Amino acid sequence: MVWLRVAVRGHENPALDAGRIMAATLGLPLLVYHAVSERYPHASDRHHAFILQGAQNLSQELHEQGLRGVFHVERPGHRGPVLKALATRAALVITDAMPLKPLSSWTNAVAEHAPLWQMDCSCVVPMSALKRQPTRAFAFRKATLALRQDMLDPWPQVDAHTEAFHGELGFEPVDIERADLATLIAACEIDHSVGPVADTLGGSKAGYARWERFRDGPLKHYARQRNDAARPRSVSRLSAYLHYGHISPFRIAREAQAMAADKFLDELLVWRELAWHHCHHAVSDPRAWTALPTWARETLEAHHESTPLPLEALELGQTDSALWNLAQKSLLIHGELHNNLRMTWGKALLQWSRSPRQTLARLFELNDRYALDGRDPASVAGLTWCLGAMDRPFSPPEPPFGSVRSRSLAHHARRLDLERYGAWVSRASLPNTPSILVVGAGLAGAAAAHTLARTGAHVQVCDKSRGAGGRMSTRRNPQGAFDHGAQSFTARDPRFVRQVKLWEAAGAVAPWPGKLGQFDGVLSAGSNTEPRFVAAPAMNALPKRLLQDLTLHTQTHVQRIAREGQQWRVETETGELGLYDRVILTIPAPQALALLGTDHAFSTALQNVHYAPCWAAMLHGRAGLPWDGIRCSSGPLAWAGRQDTLPDRGGQERWVLHASPEWSQANLEADKNWVAEQLAQAFAELGGGGDHSLDVHRWRYSLVTQAMGKDHLQHQGLLYAGDGCLGGRIEAAWLSGVAAAGAVLAQAGHGL
Ligand SMILES: Cc1cc2nc3c(=O)[nH]c(=O)nc-3n(C[C@H](O)[C@H](O)[C@H](O)COP(=O)(O)OP(=O)(O)OC[C@H]3O[C@@H](n4cnc5c(N)ncnc54)[C@H](O)[C@@H]3O)c2cc1C
Incomplete structure (x- = not known):
């Protein structure tokens, strides 16, 4: 069996050639296995799209050669130890070598179940050719000179007759050539907030098309123009294709050599391969802080000076450096960073991070999440080089670099035509940018709109209320603010956990270690079973923050939505809102x-969503209770939450009371004043005495009691998202909104 990961091509592939030779020699059938997991670091629509497009080209090539390739896409209903089961039955597994985790660990795990060979499919000078880790480029260049000459001969043709394996696989492979990639990607539990890159499609065909355009034109000026990021077409922009092995580095090197493109060859064969050799020979994880040279760690720590910025501000390009912000835009939208900017970008991070160690972690986070060539040995070497790896000390030491080679962001900005570079990174990300309307400015709508807008899409939002928030609303009375809907939230899904950490670092969210009581007829101490968070300074600040630079039409109640040609006409009570290519509804299912009406494609799914109602009361005045929140399992109340002790609130004592679903349902149409009296009385039974005044609000749709179990719905450019999809929690609303945005991005002209 040949298992491909980083040489996903049917040509010039040492693993595939070895597989064919060994199958013919052993007289056994051959199977080519390729898969995409949901668990690789930063798994997202962006990487998945590129990988799947590459898999389509691989499949075509294998067909043409009479080989059987099977492709496994991990997703709900299609998980399990598929590879292990296959490997157990294989006489030999041959794979392409990758010296970094997790692939290196996965290789070791498979090797426990079958004889396994690793072939170096990525370097012209194989990683095993040198005995120890190269430390500097000049030494590597010298040590590999002779080897490089030998290895640029034409690729040898393998003459081996092999039978394809047609036995039982133990899983259902995806017919990748015919699959609807957008639907497949949407089904995977991965980060949908990082969308595919519209103008960098994956696969050998797109990769060679890019190479040939470069080879036949800009390559001859490469030596002179390669360092000017404002002339982006002067560089090959092949790194993503090399990372996934969609193109053969051997062919690129041969053809560049034929054109005597020495500088380009030096980058490809010395700098790129130095990085692979460096990672291959590393005794521990080359991404670790401890993998940096001792002198670099010591000098960076001794001279560290910074004005820390939250990661979210860095990620979204909200610094005072126009150049950094543009570089981030390039990463966020286009998944790439010009080679000459990488060093400046990477070193600049020192001045905004709490420590050099945090700088390193942030470099990997920002690069690997967005760059299509992230997680490549060349990326690892490039990022660690920013902090002194494979380099020498420079003097005099100066903050924040110490004696690590310095690079000034301001200086780079002065030597670059920023306007021209800005125009390049601001180019349309989609060939046909759709107009998008998000209906509903609760968290699901806000998350969808924010995700779309940061990848350059045209999006507007409307809500029937006076502001953003939905069930995360905050009501302001003369006594202060009341979060009368959602009180706090948990974070369990790793994608939401990451987002909450970003918000927390930016001060938009704070942990809520509230002192809890419980009431079951008697009041006693309760406990929190898992960490809870609140938005700061109010619950509605979070959706507002996500929508801050977007067009939000408030008090705009959508009352009709009708298909017109390929678009959707949206009407409100006062007239027409407009025609949109895509509409994302994030309103409660009923x-x-x-x-939409009961004959719409969504109706069955929507009818299956159920909500409990909730009467909420806002109360101020001293209650004399020693708790920040009380969970009630007896009487009309389900919850009493103190507002003034929540993070960033303060002011006079005030409480929000939530009636239980049963009580709210039984009294759904009751008079407001009567409800207020009943809830005040129930609060008094908890021990909440004092002179109170009360305001009440009825949530007809409060907590979801039955969700549809899909993260979004879509049909003909209309999408549905919200907590009705995955469950009645803030986390579920965010995940669903992001998933719907991801589906729009994946479909909007990415060749998917
Ligand atoms: C009382 C209460 C307590 C809760 N407690 C918690 C909790 O402790 N933890 C937790 O995680 N979650 C809690 N939740 C649930 C959480 O608030 C929701 O899951 C989440 O906020 C839902 O977000 P959403 O965007 O899906 O929907 P919503 O927030 O309901 O947003 C939908 C938006 O659509 C707008 N809209 C509706 N119809 C139209 C229309 N026709 N035209 C234009 N706009 C329209 C609405 O005005 C609203 O702003 C609670 C909710 C309530 C009400």
Whole structure:
């Protein structure tokens, strides 16, 4: 069996050639296995799209050669130890070598179940050719000179007759050539907030097309123009294709040599391969802080000076450096960073991070999450080089670099035509940028709109209320602010956990270690079973923050939505809102059903979503209770939450009371004043005495009691998202909104 990961091509592939030779020699059938997991670091729509497009080209090539390739896409209903089961039955597994985790660990795990060979498919000078880790480029250049000459001969043709394996696989392979990639990607539990890159499609065909355009034109000026990021077409922009092995580095090197492109060859064969050799020979994880040379760590720590910025501000390009912000835009939207900017970008991070160690972690986070060539040995070497790896000390030492080679962001900005570079990174990310309307400015709508906008899409939002928030609303009375809907939230899904950490670092969210009581007829101490968070300074600040630079039409109640040609006409009570290519509805399911009608494609799914109602009361005055929140399992109340002790609130004592679903349902149409009296009385039974005044609000749709179990719905450019999809929690609303945005991005002209 040949297992491909980083040489995903059917040509010039040592692993595939070895597989064919060994199958013929052993007289056994051959199977080519390729898969995409949901668990690789930073798994996202962006990487998945590139990988799947590459898999389509691989499949075509294998067909043409009479080989059987099977492709496994990990997703709900298609998980399990598929590879292990296959490997157990294989006489030999041959794979392409990758010296970094997790692939190196996965290789070791498979080797426990079958004889396994690793072939170096990525370097012209194989990683095993040198005995120890190269430390500097000049030494590597010298040590590999002779070897490089030998290895640029034409690729040898393998003459081996092999039978394809047609036995039982133990899983259902994806027919990748015919698959609808957008639907497949949407089904995977991966980060949908990082969308595919519209103008960098994956696969050998797209990769060679890019190479040939470069080879036949800009390559001859490469030596002179390669360092000017404002002339982006002067560089090959092949790194993503090399990372996934969609193109053969051997062919690129041969053809560059034929054109005597020495500088380009030096980058490809010395700098790129130095990085692979460096990672291959590393005794421990080459990404670790401890993998940096001792002198670099010591000098960086001794001279560290910074004005720390939250990671989110860095990620979204919200610094005072126009150049950094543009570089981030390039990463966020286009998944690439010009080679000459990488060093400046990487070293600049020192001045905004709490420590050099944090700088390193942030470099990997920002690069690997967005760059299509992230997680490559060349990326690892490039990022660690920013902090002194494979380099020498320079003097005099100066902060924040110490004696690590310095690079000034301001200086680079002065030597670059920023306007021209800005125009390049601001180019349309989609060939046909769709107009998008998000209906509903609760967290799901805000998350969808924010995700779309940061990848350059045209998006507007409308809500029938006076502001953003939905069920994360905050009501302001003369006594202060009341979060009368959602009180706090948990974070369990790793994607939401990451986002909450970003918000927390930016001060938008704070942990809520509230002192809890419980009431079951008697009041006693309660406990929190898992960490809870609140938005700061109010619950509605979070959706507002996500929508801050977007067009939000408030008090705009959508009452009709109709298909017109390929678009959707959206109407409100006062007239037409407009025609949109895509509409994302993020309103509670019964309201969506009323809008769309029972004969719509979504109706069955929407009808299956159920909500409990909730009467909420806002109360101020001293209560004399020693708790920040009380969970109630007896009487009309389900919850009493103190507002003034929440992070960033303060002011006079005030409480929000939530009636239980059963009580709220039984008294759904009751008079407001009567409800207020009943809830005040129930609060007094908890021990909440004092002179109170009360305001009440009825949530007809409060917590979801039955969700549809899909993260979004879509049909003909209309999408549905919200907590009705995955469950009645803030986390679920965010995940669903992001998933719907991801589906729009994946479909909007990415060749998917
Ligand atoms: C009382 C209460 C307590 C809760 N407690 C918690 C908790 O402790 N933890 C937790 O995680 N979650 C809690 N939740 C649930 C959480 O608030 C929701 O899951 C989440 O906020 C839902 O977000 P959403 O964007 O899906 O929907 P919503 O927030 O409901 O947003 C939908 C938006 O659509 C707008 N809209 C509706 N119809 C139209 C239309 N036709 N035209 C234009 N706009 C329209 C609405 O005005 C609203 O702003 C609670 C909710 C309530 C009400």
